[in-house]
Amino acid sequence: MDFELTTEQKLLKNTVRDFAEKEIAPVIEELDREEMFSTDLTAKMGELGLMGITISPDYGGMGMDYLSYCIAVEELSRIDASQAATVAAHNSLGISPIENCGNTIQKQKYLPDLCTGKKLWGFGLTEPNAGSDAGGTQTTAKQDKGQWVINGSKIFITNASTEITWGSTIQAISGTNSDGRKEYSCILVENDTPGFEAKQMKNKMVWRSSNTSELYFDDVRVPEENLLGNRGEGFHQMLNTLDCGRLSIAAMGLGGAQGAFEKALKYAQERSQFGKPIVKFQVNAFKFADMATEIEAARALLYRACWLKDSGKPFSKESAMAKLYCSETMGRIVNQAVQIFGGYGLMEEYGIARFYRDQKLLDIGEGTSEIQRLVISRMIGC
Amino acid sequence: MNIAVCIKQVPDTETKVRVSGDKKWIEEGEINFILNPYDELAVEEGLKIAEAHSGEVTVLSLGPDRITSAIRSALAMGANKAIHIKTDKNPLDPMATAEALAQVLREGNYDLILLGKQAIDDDHQQIGPILSEKLGIPAANVVTKLEVSADKITAERQIEGGFEKIECALPAIVTTQRGLNEPRYASLKGIMAAKKIQIEEKIVTVPDDKIEILEINYPPEKPPGKIVGEGADAVPELIRLLKEEAKVIS
Ligand SMILES: Cc1cc2nc3c(=O)[nH]c(=O)nc-3n(C[C@H](O)[C@H](O)[C@H](O)COP(=O)(O)OP(=O)(O)OC[C@H]3O[C@@H](n4cnc5c(N)ncnc54)[C@H](O)[C@@H]3O)c2cc1C
Numbered sequence: 001m002d003f004e005l006t007t008e009q010k011l012l013k014n015t016v017r018d019f020a021e022k023e024i025a026p027v028i029e030e031l032d033r034e035e036m037f038s039t040d041l042t043a044k045m046g047e048l049g050l051m052g053i054t055i056s057p058d059y060g061g062m063g064m065d066y067l068s069y070c071i072a073v074e075e076l077s078r079i080d081a082s083q084a085a086t087v088a089a090h091n092s093l094g095i096s097p098i099e100n101c102g103n104t105i106q107k108q109k110y111l112p113d114l115c116t117g118k119k120l121w122g123f124g125l126t127e128p129n130a131g132s133d134a135g136g137t138q139t140t141a142k143q144d145k146g147q148w149v150i151n152g153s154k155i156f157i158t159n160a161s162t163e164i165t166w167g168s169t170i171q172a173i174s175g176t177n178s179d180g181r182k183e184y185s186c187i188l189v190e191n192d193t194p195g196f197e198a199k200q201m202k203n204k205m206v207w208r209s210s211n212t213s214e215l216y217f218d219d220v221r222v223p224e225e226n227l228l229g230n231r232g233e234g235f236h237q238m239l240n241t242l243d244c245g246r247l248s249i250a251a252m253g254l255g256g257a258q259g260a261f262e263k264a265l266k267y268a269q270e271r272s273q274f275g276k277p278i279v280k281f282q283v284n285a286f287k288f289a290d291m292a293t294e295i296e297a298a299r300a301l302l303y304r305a306c307w308l309k310d311s312g313k314p315f316s317k318e319s320a321m322a323k324l325y326c327s328e329t330m331g332r333i334v335n336q337a338v339q340i341f342g343g344y345g346l347m348e349e350y351g352i353a354r355f356y357r358d359q360k361l362l363d364i365g366e367g368t369s370e371i372q373r374l375v376i377s378r379m380i381g382c
Numbered sequence: 383m384n385i386a387v388c389i390k391q392v393p394d395t396e397t398k399v400r401v402s403g404d405k406k407w408i409e410e411g412e413i414n415f416i417l418n419p420y421d422e423l424a425v426e427e428g429l430k431i432a433e434a435h436s437g438e439v440t441v442l443s444l445g446p447d448r449i450t451s452a453i454r455s456a457l458a459m460g461a462n463k464a465i466h467i468k469t470d471k472n473p474l475d476p477m478a479t480a481e482a483l484a485q486v487l488r489e490g491n492y493d494l495i496l497l498g499k500q501a502i503d504d505d506h507q508q509i510g511p512i513l514s515e516k517l518g519i520p521a522a523n524v525v526t527k528l529e530v531s532a533d534k535i536t537a538e539r540q541i542e543g544g545f546e547k548i549e550c551a552l553p554a555i556v557t558t559q560r561g562l563n564e565p566r567y568a569s570l571k572g573i574m575a576a577k578k579i580q581i582e583e584k585i586v587t588v589p590d591d592k593i594e595i596l597e598i599n600y601p602p603e604k605p606p607g608k609i610v611g612e613g614a615d616a617v618p619e620l621i622r623l624l625k626e627e628a629k630v631i632s
Contacts, residue, residue: 007454008573014416014455015568049570062570072570 009068016075019048020083028080031209032354035202037162038209041083046117050076050087055099059111066244067306070251077255078262081358082209084255088248089158089210090114093123097169097186097241101229106188114166122160122168124215125238127153132371134171134238139217141172141187147221148174148187154215156365160191161198161213167191168198168215171234184234188226195220206361243316245366246323247309250302253326253362257298257333260355261291264337267344267352284340291333298322298329317379324372327362334359383437383530386492387428387461388483388513389421391445391452392503405597407472417452420498422565423558425456428496430563431530438462440490444482444588446470450581457576458568464581475591476508482588483509484516492553494535499524499557510557521555522548526562 005013023044031038045051053069055061069091076084095114098106098121113119130136139152150172154160160168167190174185191198197216204212229237265288268279278284305318334356338345345352363369393399394414402409417425428439441456443449444467453464467486473479487495495517500507514521522528526545527538535554539546540561568576610620624631 007451008577010451011455011458011568011573011576012570014414015458015570015573019567047569048567049573053570057574062574064570064574 005067005071008064009071012064012068013071013075015048016050016072017078019044020076020079024076024079024083028082028209028354029348029351032080032082033208033348035204035208037086037211038083039163042086042117042120042162042164045083045087051090051117052095052111052115053091055095055111055115059099059107060113060115061099061111062115065306065310066247067303067310070247070302070306073248073251074255074258077252078259080209081252081256081355081361082207084252085207085210085361086120086159088245088252089123090117090120092245092248093241094121094159094169096244097123097228097237098188100240101186101233101237102188105225106228110166110188118164119166120159120162120164121166122157122213123241124154124157124160124168124170126156128155132368135182135235137171137173137182137184139170139172141170141174141185143174143224144221146224148224148226150187150189150217150220150222152217156201157198157213157215159211159213160215161200162211165191165198165211167193169228170215170217171238174231174234177232183232184238185231186228186234186237187222188228189217189220189222193220193222206358242366243319244309246319246372247302247306247315249362249366250298250305250319250322250326253323253328253330253359254295254298254302256355256359256362257291257295257326257330260330260334260337260352261288261295263352263355264288264291264340267350268340271342278340287336287340291336294329294332298326301325317376320367320372320375320379323362323367324369324376327359328369330359330362383431383435383494384490384492385428385432385437385439386487386490386495387421387424387439387441387456388487388495388497388509389425389441389443389452389456390418390498390501390503391415391443391449392418392501395419395502401598401600405599406595407598415448415451417455418498418501418503420500420502420558420560421456422459422498423560423562424496424498424556425459425461426563426565427528427556427558428494429460429566431494431528432462435530435532437493440465440492442467442483442486444469444479445472453581454573454576455568457579457581458572459566460572462579464579465584466581467584467586469585469588471588473588473591474504474595475593476506476512477593478589478591480509480512480516482586484513485586486584487513487517494530494552495519495555497555497557499559510555514555517553517555519553519555520550521557522550523557524559525556526559528556528562 049062052061057063073088141148141150170189173182175183177183195218199214201212271278302322305322308315344350394416400409432439439461440463441461442465497510522537525537529536534551536549610616
């Protein structure tokens with residue numbers, strides 16, 4: 001067993017940490033308050049190489065492994081969940097289905113500009129009536145004169161309506177199987193297609209400087225060759241995408257937990273009551289001991305899940321476990337972190353309230369905690 | 383232009399340093415090591431000069447195996463070549479380090495040798511000047527602005543209360559100070575490209591240290607602050623204490 005990161009992973013960790021502290025930390029309070037997506041930060045993250053981390057260099061990616069990718073997301077989340085969300089959604093949901101399922105023409109057309117971060121790509125699965133139950137999709141795609149005609153709507157789609165969004169991968173019902181069950185396919189839809197509308201969703205509690213959108217399709221016509229992979233593979237493509245996506249959500253939980261822990265520890269060392277730093281009260285010291293222990297456990301679980309994926313072994317169960325555990329670990333830690341800050345913890349100015357808010361998404365997005373438990377329980381024979 | 387940058391791996395500035403049991407050094411076990419921040423300035427300056435004068439940047443570092451990550455981070459920033467001068471012991475005497483570096487620098491025929499003005503771990507600030515003496519070439523220390531032409535450099539240096547502008551012929555040594563530039567981040571692309579560069583390994587005789595560390599100690603704990611009073615009434619007493627007790631104003 002070798003727990004040592006490679007030289008490249010260590011360099012990546014240092015460089016992303018440095019970048020997040022110097023470029024993101026100074027502006028995040030304002031972006032969060034004003035609920036602003038930053039094309040400037042996205043461009044800088046693209047320049048650093050964060051927008052195509054695991055994609056092959058043949059298509060302009062960095063060709064790194066999944067553990068490296070998760071370390072990058074972890075380091076971004078240690079400072080800010082929103083920028084981490086932009087990166088994680090783009091990498092896991094936006095471009096990896098195109099790399100994994102797309103044909104050469106699609107990859108050559110889309111990946112280079114997506115990997116530099118010049119453009120963004122979304123992944124539209126969730127609908128108003130199809131959340132946890134992704135099989136409840138109502139959006140349809142019908143073939144007509146060499147085109148797909150799409151009708152329906154999507155909700156909560158990350159990165160789908162920014163100034164630099166190019167398009168999204170849309171899961172739709174494309175027909176009925178011979179056994180009478182619905183057939184799902186994924187189709188690439190560019191934002192400037194007539195009949196398509198992407199609308200930013202406002203007033204979020206979480207990820208305020210990440211872009212979240214509603215998508216509307218009114219007889220949207222795209223060429224037949226925009227089909228991703230084969231017809232009828234949509235459901236599997238989506239499940240595979242989510243297995244990988246969960247690793248990056250877990251990384252957000254881990255990084256967020258680490259960030260909140262560090263903030264709280266620093267505060268507890270500086271804040272004195274009853275004549276001594278509050279960290280010296282055993283009740284608080286033990287909280288920190290527990291937090292540090294849970295963070296280590298979360299990291300070990302996630303890194304091993306990444307190792308399974310990078311070694312080509314089955315990892316679905318472990319990725320669901322990592323997503324569940326890292327998200328809930330961050331939940332416990334932000335709760336204690338705000339407690340350590342006392343009244344100041346409730347004031348946005350101190351930065352810890354943002355961690356507290358942002359954490360809640362992790363229990364819900366890319367499969368709620370209940371759905372993770374469902375996935376895990378099925379895999380262990382319940 | 384053939385540029386050499388001497389770099390050192392140091393503990394991360396955020397590390398909570400623990401003195402080792404024998405009090406002669408620090409516990410290295412859990413430390414996250416980084417490239418010395420002043421050396422990052424030197425690497426950045428080297429890269430900028432190389433880009434402007436179609437040159438090549440070679441980084442050199444002396445130390446045990448663990449320093450390869452610092453070398454790799456300079457390569458990831460964009461340096462072209464690297465030489466790892468291998469040694470098992472960690473020389474603590476700048477005189478010994480400079481002698482080892484000088485042996486390798488002499489072979490390289492460099493036009494310009496850049497170094498951080500100091501390493502943030504032992505803070506000696508001696509390597510640049512000692513190298514200057516050993517190689518018999520001029521050195522500009524603590525430089526905040528640098529112009530390089532084909533055969534000379536013009537450097538601005540920080541001095542007490544102002545700046546000094548100096549000029550010297552190449553080859554020369556420059557030690558770098560904050561303000562000189564804003565070091566670039568090692569990009570992911572750079573990190574992957576650096577992986578393919580073979581680090582040249584050299585073994586040289588490192589002279590024995592002429593200084594010995596007797597003891598390393600923590601700074602004394604800060605005494606607790608004192609609240610003199612509140613509002614305008616407290617000001618005269620505060621001034622008296624600042625004058626007579628703390629002696630920070632006169
Ligand atoms: C900021 C943000 C970004 C997002 N980005 C994307 C994106 O890029 N692409 C995308 O496709 N989607 C995205 N989503 C959608 C997200 O994946 C869904 O919100 C999530 O899957 C839950 O679906 P729902 O909101 O409809 O909740 P519901 O499915 O309605 O769930 C409501 C509650 O019921 C519980 N529940 C449901 N079914 C069961 C069951 N079988 N057993 C027990 N409990 C159950 C859930 O756990 C939950 O507590 C995003 C969401 C947000 C908030």
